[in-house]
Amino acid sequence: MKKIPQVMSALGAAVATALVAMAADAAVLPTTQTDSSWYQDGAAAVAAKVAQARNTGTAKNIIFFVGDGMGVSTLTAARIYQGQQAGNSGEENRLSFETFPYSALSKTYSVNQQTPDSAPTMTAMITGVKTEDGMLSVSADSIRGNCLSSQGNELKTALELAEDRGKSTGIVSTARITHATPAATYAHTPERDWEADSNLTAEAVANGCHDIAYQLVMDAPGDGLEVALGGGRSYFLPNTVTDGEGAKGRRKDGNDLTAKWSEQFTNAAYVWNQAQFDAIDVTKTDHLLGLFEASHMQYEADRADDTAGEPSLAEMTSKAIDMLAKNDKGYFLMVEGGRIDHAHHAGNAARALADTVALSDAVKAALGKVDLEDTLIIVSADHSHTFTIAGYPARGNPILGLVHEPNDEAIAVNAATADDGLPYTTLGYANGPGAKQGARSDLSGIDTTDVDFLQQAQVPMGSETHAAEDVAIYATGPGAYLFQGNVEQNVIFHVMNQAGALGGSKY
């Protein structure tokens, strides 16, 4: 019981009242219980909750992090993975945003699918309206892939509202910045695959729909985005051009949108490698476009091997905040961990977890730069994957390893076996490339912790699929307390709109 008086003195009157009940309980509990660090840490956590005051102020700045495909099982596994990489048992670790005071569960289904893709989910989060799969920030009255049907059905996004309020805006992603999640913040299209003009249909061209890359630069909201960093360079360059890393452009219209960026905006800069990125003087640059790969950026696990070098998600986030924070009216920034999804699709847990940790690091970088008194930070995901953490591995068992059970006398040697007599990994997928027809292969003697290992799966598929269960929302800062319980995914927009006073509707 030695902790309780200290806690009480620290927390003041309101807490003291709340703790009366606990102290009374403690008196009837055995000391083996109340002396336990689990007990004391738990009590301290509750005391901290009681002491916590809601920040009902206005969020001048909003930073919205999205882990593409970052389901709850991915968070748990990444938390353990990060903890174990630091030399600990892992389970007790917390990703940077897992310490946020508020959280909720988010229902991710789209208007037409139980299991959604990133297009309708980001549309829901950024516009407040659920739509159909494949569509970006247009309503479900549109028909996928039909330009005409989408006209008049455009939905205004939180980023566009922020531009209207004179705030600075930015997007950062390790995927192509024309990919569904970042694109839904600034583009409106009935087809997520219209990333360059060469992807447009004849109908789309005839009816005047613009491709996503074109929309980012030429149809930009307000005075244009202040920051856009990520992959997707080839979608901005003509197909007659070969870029600095040897890849060809994809545009048929002859537009070099990287050049247009500088023509279109004041004090604008375009960079495509690490050295140029590092050399950017934030005080002299007002509009920064950075495209570090022809397509998606490298997985975090492979980033060091990139030809021309590319910044980490944390580095891009830091630079983006430095750019945006110059505006006294505040800013809106969306940051996507875009490749968690791709590694899961490949059935490759190690890369998915490394990219999840990279997102956690980016949140940590943001926390080091902002004042939570006036900045709302939200971390969520668009959808989950068929990724599981199973079996009865002992505490501290390597998260990428074979299952060794705690009662196994030779824990370091013998892996637990399943009914087929073969060992199995803690991590697995319900479907995907890691499955094979017929019997499971024997993993004895296989290094399942290798970064290139594909976890076993049940249903053989060329690509592992998304999953339909809820994802988590974590939040801190003004308005964060609005995230409670289980919410529809589109509620996220309404919290940003309300907390940030973006003027999107009357409340």
Add this chain to the structure above:
Amino acid sequence: MFYKALMLLALGSLSAHGASVCPATAPAGAWGLEYQVSASQSGAEPRQVQLLRRGAQTALYSPEHQMAEWWHFEDPKRPGFSRVFDQQQRRIDYYMGDLRALGVQAQQEEVESFAARHLLGQLTKQGSSPCEHAERYQGEINGVSYDLLWSPVLAAPLAIVTRKGEVERRWQADKLLGKDAVNARFATWQRYRETDFADIGDMENDPFLAKMINQGFIEHREHAVYNDQGQPLATGHSH
């Protein structure tokens, strides 16, 4: 699985009895070899496989399936790879991270040599060859006897015969393809609609890609000289 698929498409079997193709020099720019692939017991018609080379690019093409596996080794540490589907006029492009995430470790020399380079060091060079500009190698590795006709100027086999028990497999180059044919094919493939492999999982709405997601990539096992683990058969070592 993936490396295996490449080799499955590539390899069938030799005949060093003679050589219908035996160039003294490699054609400038680009060239290709068309192999007839057959097995003694299958009773099936011989199949064709083409090895197409241009600089650091190598493709293995099956005219029968109208599918190709196309490698780019401009930067050998970061190979690029595409699967080409002629019938659908589609291409799936794999970047370095995709290949790594799938556990694919392709050896440039093996891809470029029609998966035969590793055999040279394990077989015995013969004094005579049925072809003036080619070297003949023979020997037995792990119970499989090999008869290999190797073209040093192409760094590729002109013929390979493998025999294990009653089964004889032959791969014999019977046509040298000139640079125009090879360039034309590469140019055609370059024009196909391309999709990043990383994006396939998010494109279930595309009927062609939905098939890939639901059925995986089609593999052709009938000509395999690689085992179930994707390792070259009978090479005495594994990677």
